[in-house]
Amino acid sequence: MPATVNDLRGLHDLHRRAKAIRDRLESGPKTLAARQRGLEKRRQALEEAREALKHRKADVHRQEMQVQSQRTRVDDLRVKLNAVKKNEEYKAIMSEIAMINNTIAHQEDAILELMQGVETSAAELAAQEAEAARFAGEVEALRVDVETKAEGQRAQLKELEGAIAESESVVPEEDRERYRRTVRGQGDDAFAGVDSHTRACDGCNQVITIQAVSELMNAEHLVYCKTCGRIMYLVED
Ligand SMILES: [Zn+2]
Incomplete structure (x- = not known):
């Protein structure tokens, strides 16, 4: 299970x-x-x-x-x-x-x-x-x-x-609707990890802003990659 x-x-x-x-x-x-x-x-x-x-x-x-x-x-x-x-x-x-x-x-x-x-x-x-x-x-x-x-x-x-x-x-409650829509369309491809050191989105390889990283750290709401639209999360090495 x-x-x-x-x-x-x-x-x-x-x-x-x-x-x-x-x-x-x-x-x-x-x-x-x-x-x-x-x-x-x-x-x-x-x-x-x-x-x-x-x-x-x-x-x-x-x-x-x-x-x-x-x-x-x-x-x-x-x-x-x-x-x-x-x-x-x-x-x-x-x-x-x-x-x-x-x-x-x-x-x-x-x-x-x-x-x-x-x-x-x-x-x-x-x-x-x-x-x-x-x-x-x-x-x-x-x-x-x-x-x-x-x-x-x-x-x-x-x-x-x-x-x-x-x-x-x-997923924060107010984001759940959008989350569901995104995974319905893209499945597992709806997500992308972001390397906490390089700040690169592993969905599109673009480097995200420091502002976006701090939003990810706060985790108050879902943060979407501005380039590829994936739901991001931080990956620590
Ligand atoms: Zn991306």
Whole structure:
């Protein structure tokens, strides 16, 4: 439980801690969302690869069917050959058979090449699937981690906000309205320490007047940096 503080420096520190937790609460889900988009892209790529493989396989099948039908045609021609009487007719059929066989040979070469392509694609797809599964596991682990941490962070933030509210008593009452407005807009950046020796505002590095330093020492009301507008407090080394 963060303790209630009794000076502006402590109040600034509480605001800083709250800011750090808010940042973490924001960045976790952002990282997760980015990974989830990445996973979605991989899944789409997988789907495309699966489709492409299906088409390659269908192509092989189609060409095999063509070869099959050409073989049937050759068988028919051979039957016909037994029945021909004329020499010219015999020659014509023989040359057609030779032509078809030639086509078949070419097509078989092409099919072999296609089948090698199918094999390569299938191996690539399997590797891609394994990689996507591994990545999905990582994303899921991250999701659980982000959600688990967020629970603790929200609880911490609530405690800090409670401590901040209680510590507001260090702000003189008539200044509280303006203080609240300033921190609402700027959060932890609403404050700046001032080195008591160099008199430099650590928000903007400008040196403040001796008058302002003595106002800070009196601490009767909030003192704002004339250059950057931050609520100042003195820091002793
Ligand atoms: Zn300043």
